[in-house]
Amino acid sequence: MRDELNNIANIEKYLAGELSPEQAAIIEERMASNADFAENVNAQREITDHFKVRAFAEAVQTHQIHYNRIRLLKSILIVVTALLMIGFAVYQFIPSSESSLKENDSSPTEVFTSENKQTKLIQTSSETDRTDQRSLPKPLDNKQTTEDKDTIDNTINLLTMRDAFSILPNIDNDIADMVINDSPLDIAPMQRRTIWKIEDRFAPYYYDQTIPIKVTSKDAGLDIEYSFTASKGTKVLVTLSDPTGKEYEVMNMTEEFKELEVTDQLELEYAKGSWKIHIQTVGQGYFSIKINSNE
């Protein structure tokens, strides 16, 4: 290497502090006596420092981006935590206020229990199943039954089923497996058969669903059979509105759902007209409701 390049190499070592004190002193003496050399050393220092500053500025900018991201994440975390807390509070509040409303409700809801109804056990496949078959009391005004007795038309129209679902606080995964079965073509006389069925899941949060059904049957031999399978602690309340607007509390498990599965069956006498099945749950489970014909 030529002399000037050697000088540059020496100055570089001097600036990096890699020279011995004696060698450094030689450089400093030369700087003091030679203005041109001193100028070269300063220029070289400025250039190397400039690269260090550029590296530092890059690191600062990178850190600023990182700092802003962390700040944004913290803000998001605070908002999400607040929303979760609000959601949890609402979740806690709604079921408790709902059950207190039910407790204080003074509306003329007719409650059926196994003590005051005609109840007969029907065979079930599981030992833990509890199956009751009950009849609704005959309403005072039953003109329609006598009028419609001459023809048999066991069809039940499910009205605006999807509209009923859309008002619910649904998540896609929580609505599943809705099955509607049409009437079989061949009907044997006096054969009990399911002419309509719905199966669905309910989510762990508060679930409130009203299912409207229209019965156009002229036959009184219909019954509604429903089955709830849920985890322990789940609360279930099922009410039924008849075409006159009367409400029947057909299943009240608001205290606690103690069993794994509950199956009930109600005879629907004087069935013609618009009925509503109202299901309210808190907890996770599965239910099915069937309308059977006993023609």
Next chain:
Amino acid sequence: MGHIGATDILLMIRNGKQDLAIKELYKYFPMVDKFVRNNGGNRSDSEDLFQESLIVFFRKSLNPEFTLTCKANTYLFKVAKYKWKDELVKKNKMDFLSQESWDKYNTTETYDEPLDFSNNHRVLERVLQSLGDKCKQILELYYQRNFSIQSIAEKLGYSSTNSTKTQKYKCMEQARLTFKNIQKNER
């Protein structure tokens, strides 16, 4: 908030632990941010100002004789204050500066050196622009990115480390010459 001492931060910078030093110094950003926002600036202004203040701090710390007689946050805040004042003067918005904010964090630290390195920075950037691509790349890789001579030789396709080293010195010579010329012309 636990802050490490100013001397420790200077040592970190001088020992090449810039990232650690920056992380520590960023703990003081909210203070500067608040000052700027209270005196006619916004978040973007405070970010720019803080970055410039850090660079001033870094440049000064490169001088081995530089020592701090106050806390690092006090020093940084004072640099930021003066720089923001300059900015407001340039924009003719001095009435945005409140005396109360200005008096806060007053220290005995004096500024005998200019805080604005932008002119020097501009000259050095011109020097780099005047170099050929290869020279600029060698100097950047070596001084800015801390590549070894061996790595530079492999990356840029030089036959040996010696030839890479010689090339690097030639580039430095060229840069030095350009720097001196620009300075002479600007005087």
